[in-house]
Amino acid sequence: MKPKIAFFDFASCEGCQLQVANLEESVIDVAEVVDVVEFREVMTNKAESYDIAFIEGSITRPIDEKRLKAIRKKTKTLVALGTCAHLGGVQRLSNQWSAKENLKEVYPDAKEKDINKNEFFEKPHHKAVDEVVKVDYVIPGCPIDRTEFIKVLVALIHGKKPPIPDYPVCVECKKKENICLFTIGKFCMGPIARAGCGAICPSHGSECEACRGYISHPHERAQIDVLEDCGLSADEIMHRKTMFTYKYVEKEKEESK
Amino acid sequence: MKVISKQDFNDFITTLINDGSLDVHGVKAKDEKFVFGELESSDDLRLDYDTTILPPKKYFMPQYETLMKCSLKSPFDIKEKKPQKPLVLIGVHPYDIIAINQMDAYYCNDDVSKSYLDRRKNTILIGSDVLNIHDKAFFGSMNTGQVENGYDLFLTDLDDKVVIEIKSKKGEDLLNKAAMVREASDVEKQKVTAIRTAAQGRAKRGMKIEPKQWYSLLDQNYTSKVWKDQSDKCLACGTCTLVCPTCFCYDVNDEIDLKGNSKRVRTWDGCLLRQFSEVAGGEVFREDIKDRYRHRFFRKGKYLPDRLGFTACVGCGRCSTQCIPDIADPVKVMNLVFDNSETFIQDEDKQPKSISLDAIEIDEDEATPLHHPFPATITKIEDLTEREKLFEIELDSGEKLGHEPGQFVEVSIMGVGEAPISIASPPKRKRFDLVIRNVGEVTNKLHEMKKGDKVGIRGPFGTGFDVDQYKGRDLLFIAAGLGLPPLRSLIAHVLDKDNRKDYGKVTILHGCKEPCEVLFDSEIGKWQEIENVNVLRTVDRCPEGECWDGDIGLITKLIPKSNFDQKNTFCMIIGPPVVYPFCIQILLDLSVPEERIIVSLERRMKCGVGKCGHCQINNLYVCKDGPVFNYKDIKDLPEAFE
Structure with missing residues (x-):
């Protein structure tokens, strides 16, 4: 049976998923070896469990943590996809200021009553995926490198450790x-x-x-x-x-x- | 010497480029710098260059080279490489030709690399005098401004004409494609000599020592403060080794594509990089940047001279140009070492004899693809503990492996890689045993395999135990943890009924962490029953509920208890790095002579044939000179028991 893979996005530009969506001729070969069961950027299907879940984006609010933890429970392997998931991304720079300051900066005209007690605006603070759940592997980069994505995917299918270099x-x-x-x-x-x-x-x-x-x-x-x-x-x-x-x-x- | 007008020379280059049967590469501009690359027209060729970013080693040992390709469905059906067009390489400076000659000596010594030799023989090398000297070059100080051999043609550009020296038949045949070649006049020859002498004289940069003095200077300054001072600024980025024409170390990795095809790729590696000396278990044998930094200079000035007889620096200045913190410059560093050296004695006796690179005789029949494994079948798998399994293996050729106790093989799984594994069985049997702990990629994969599955085998490699030397003596075996399997190859040999009479009393000490980790329990029981054999066992701890009738404590405690005859015993120690200093010290305290202590050391043995450079302990290659060493020979090597 082909492994079931799924993609999920959190706070990000979705550019890493776009790299995957843009695999061009390799897409057909990828489809030969895996079943893509969830990938919001290209399809509407949903699945109950996955063999490999690719997570894009930094984890920002309590609702995101909750969603991520639910994904972790449903997947055998979890891979952080791209810099935002790996390290928190450029948006992590906003952690230098308080959530309140950031909200004021981004939504200067918002009314307090709209923001307060609204889970979408609750305590924004950027974390990497591994600061919330266990991450098995990382595909680094902003955006990720398509060739490297395939290398990692092939390695996982063959039960190998993904070949991410540890030299400069x-x-x-x-x-x-x-x-x-x-x-x-x-x-x-x-x-x-x-x-x-x-x-x-x-x-x-x-x-x-x-x-x-x-x-x-x-x-x-x-x-x-x-x-x-x-x-x-x-x-x-x-x-x-x-x-x-x-x-x-x-x-x-x-x-x- | 011949002469050709500039116009005819350019036409000659054009003829070569247009000749579809040749690949024509030479020096050309890349922005403000120069590189070797494919020539598209004769205008591309820049004989006035100072230096190139990368040396021409990339043609003989490419940055990435596919060693073999296959489908994972039939991993031993290795696809042959297509023959390449002959390469004409134009404009190589003398120092770079000398570096290539050194590379010949390195790759065509002992185990001759077929892929290297093929590339080298497939090349028509055209040298060129240095017309513009790079401000970091110091080939004048290394006596590498002129070269006597290693090329086919040699050019000296005299503006309106080019003087050409013919060195080989290959070169002569190529030059036959040129029109209007005439003999050089005396004046023209004098001009060539003047250019050479000037270059040699100018590219010195104030190096205070002669190339032949590197050896003694380094030998006397292993602990110089310069290594620490300089390496504090080192980024450990590997640049100095990658751009060096005499750095030949490499790594080998397996890749798989989406269609299930696999290839084994060789790529440049460098001793400044941390993972260079990292083994599967995670130990890094040169963790400190200072040690890596020093190793690079010692390899060039001491270790390669020891092995091959030349100082492996040709003064090109590439490392100094490209090192960002500017700490890689041999002129600066060797001068610093010299200035900080309290006494410096040029020790002629210790100096290795220098060899003429002319004199290298290459046995072309000996050339083999060094990385091709032979197919073999797993004939039995036995679970030894939770982490270790025993694999019995037979070569598909039906031949015996032909090993000596203590040697190792490279076990290969296409698409995954290779791992060095000690042979755990005596030479007598047709099949051989490997005890494998699942600690890395290859070993994890092996643990998933079944009886009848195929693996690749290269080897046997290295220097094993000298079984004849121990004849008539008593033997003490000290096996800690996974040290038992390699020792088993010798123990089983010694206790074999055909050999038993050759050896005296045998004492076996075995220690591991807990009873559940004990290997070969029943076999040890059988050894114990043999006459004049004494076995003592210990575990570091025995958890509640487990059975254990041996000692509890470290293996070092067993040594004094074992009652062996210090005057007549050879002592063999194998275990994790931590056990060696302690066990050796106890043996020395008991007055065991140094030369009767034998150890087997683990390092990252990647190629097995002394080429890739990963397993070096100072000047020694564990994969060739070891893994079995006499303590006396290595006790003074700082990297042996760190």
């Missing part, structure tokens, strides 16, 4: 013989960011912002030294460190408490 983006960048951005006056997070994207941003001249998170043992101090040597201020370095990876900063703050 520099490795893939060097193998592609790109001109290192640091040598032309730019700076990137490649030395400590997790590879697997094929160094797509540096390959097109854009700086890596670590959307896939860091490798498991990054030498962060050395990375900060390098950015300082490039003339970046402490604020600018913090900006580099927080774009997609505010989760690590929050964790640091918590640990230093």
Whole structure:
């Protein structure tokens, strides 16, 4: 029997699911090996249980946590799909302010009575999926890489651990013989960011912002030294460190408490 | 030497490009930098380049190379590679040619890599003098500004004409495609010499030591503070190794596609990366960045010279150019080590004899696809504990494996990968045993397999126990945890009725965490019944309700109790890394001579043939020099028992 797979979205742009919907000719091969039983972006079907659930988006409100926990109960394997699910996404930056401040900023004209005691506006605070339920595997990236999605899917079907690299983006960048951005006056997070994207941003001249998170043992101090040597201020370095990876900063703050 | 006008030279290149039977690659511009790549016209060729981003090693050992392909339905039906067109590679600088010569020595030494040799032989290599020197290059200090061999043609661009040296028949045949080639005049030859001498003289960058002094300098400075100071700034990104023309280490991974086809892919790896030395159980043998950082310099200046006789740095300057924190530069680092070295003695006696790269004789018949496994069948599976199973395996060829006790094999499952596993049975039997704990991808998959299933086998690999050396002696076996299976290959050999008379008293100490982890319980019982065999067993703890009649406590406690004759006993120790220092110390305290302590060490043995670089303990390759070592030979290696 083909494994049943399902996709679910939480706070996100749904771009990662779009990557899957846009698999083009591979879609037919994917359909040969799995049954897609739930995928709101492309179909209306619902299912009672799944073999693999792919979760996109950060987990924001109590109702989201409740929904996610229900999915976890119905699936054998749970995969966090993309940066929002993996780390909390760019929206996690809003955790720097209180829920009240954020609501006021986003909905300045909203009436208190509409927001108060409304579960859709209850305590918005962004979490990664693994901060709410057990995550078996992660497909990192903003957005995810289609080839990597297929690699992970195939690995799961064959009972293998998904091949997500634990070496830095520099490795893939060097193998592609790109001109290192640091040598032309730019700076990137490649030395400590997790590879697997094929160094797509540096390959097109854009700086890596670590959307896939860091490798498991990054030498962060050395990375900060390098950015300082490039003339970046402490604020600018913090900006580099927080774009997609505010989760690590929050964790640091918590640990230093 | 020949000469050809620039116009005729360009026409020659155009002829080669238009000749459909050749792949023509050379140096060309990539924005402000240079790379080796396919030439689309003679205008692309830039002989005035200073250096390329990646060295030409990518042609002989590509960044990603499919070693074999198959369908998962028939994993041993390996599809042959299609023959490639001959490659013409134009514009390789002398230092890069020397690096390729070193690579020849590396890949065509002992186990000759067929895929490497095929690519190398399929290439017509055209060198070029250095016309513009990169500001980080120091080939003048490494004496690699000129090269004597390893190429087919060699070019010196003199603006309006090109001087060409013919080095081989292959080169001569290629040059026959060019029109209007004439002999070089004395003046033209002098110009070539002047260009070479100037380049060699200019690309020095103030290196304070000679290449041949690297060996002694490093030998005397393993504990220099420079390693820590510099590596504090190291990103451990691997760049210095990836861009290096003399870094040859690689990893091998299996990939599966949606259609159920599998391929085994070799890709560049580097010792600066953390997972480089990580084994399936999760241990990382060079966790500290300082150790990885130092390893790179020692491999270049000491370990490869030890093994192959040359200093593996050619002064191209790529690492210095591309290291972001600027700590990879050999000129800077070797000078720092030199400046911080209190005394430095050039020790000629310790220096390995340098070899001429000319003298490498490659036995082409010996060349094999190093990573192709042989089909074998699982003939029996036995559950030993909750985590370990015994697999009995027979090669489909019907041949005996032909191993010696203590050796290992690479067990391969297409689509999943390979894992190094110690052989747990004596050489006598036709089939062999492997005891496998499910700790990684391959071993998990093996645990799902059934009798009759097929696996791939490569090997046997490594240096096992020297059974002749122990003849006439008593033997003490210290087996902790999973150390028993590899020792079983020797114990069963020694206790075999045909061999028993060759050895004296046998003492077997076996320890594990809990009674439920005991391996080969009934077999140990049988050993105990053999005359002059003493078995002592211990567990770290015995949970309530479990039966245990042996000792309780660490295995080290058994050693003094075992009453062996210190003067006449060889002691074999195998266990997890933590047991070695303690057991060895107790044996030394009991006055056992160092040379009678034998250990078997685990590292990440990926290729099994001393090429991929993962299993190195300082200068030793566990997969070739080990896994069985005499303690005396490795006691001074800092990485052996860390």
